[in-house]
Amino acid sequence: MRILLIEDDSILGTAVRDQIAGDGHSVDWVQRLDAADSAVAAAAYDLLLFDLMLPDGRGIPFLRRLRNRGVATPVIILTALDQVSDRIEGLNAGADDYLVKPFDLAELSARIGSVARRYSGNPNPIVTHGQLKIDLAARRINREGHAVSLTAREWVLFEAFLTRPGQLLSKAQLEDMLYAFDAEIESNAIEVHISRLRKKLGAEIIETERGLGYRLGRA
Secondary structure (H helix, E strand, C coil): CEEEEECCCHHHHHHHHHHHHHCCCEEEEECCHHHHHHHHHHCCCCEEEECCEECCEEHHHHHHHHHHCCCCCCEEEEECCCCHHHHHHHHHHCCCEEEECCCCHHHHHHHHHHHHHHHHCCCCCEEEECCEEEECCCCEEEECCEEECCCHHHHHHHHHHHCCCCCCECHHHHHHHHCCCCCCCCCCHHHHHHHHHHHHHCCCCEEEECCCEEEECCC
16 A cells, blocks of 8 residues: 655654555655645555644644545544544544554554455455455465465555455556655566566466556456
8 A cells, every 4th residue: 555654753753654664565754734735636545644733733624624625545543642532533524543642553554454444345354365365454365275475565465456356457556555755666576576476376366457557366
């Protein structure tokens, strides 16, 4: 997934960014709401993570503006405001989840996965595809009784196909899911990841539409 992190605390922001990137997602990090507004206008994000108290304003009005403009991107609020009234205000403004600081980074990863599954239309973390049994929450795959190990980026790529069955994904879309704005991307990076997934999960797991992109193969 491509994730926008809006957090002005440099220590926490670094920790959250590294956690997300370690999970294989691409993450863009901004520290102000005006920069966040520009980022949302410029890129298609799969998830927004943001604090409620930023140097140039509060996160709740910003979230309301996004929702009023029709931006339906999932949102997880990360904040030190721990009153029940604050949580209610955030959820009523359009947030999908709410984490109070300090929080465990592993829990953040789990919350991100849970929100993503809800938006994909299948909140069940256990999925079967052909001879594959997949635990989305634990990031485990079993193929014909044998565990299959994927790298973080291979997992994010496979999950993107799995949660969008039948949908054609272009190379540019896949790069956006794996790499941040300023990342240097090898021209054949996606092809390499696709090739490795086919070797591990089966040659037919991902279909190629030449010149257009890739889609999940039939089970």
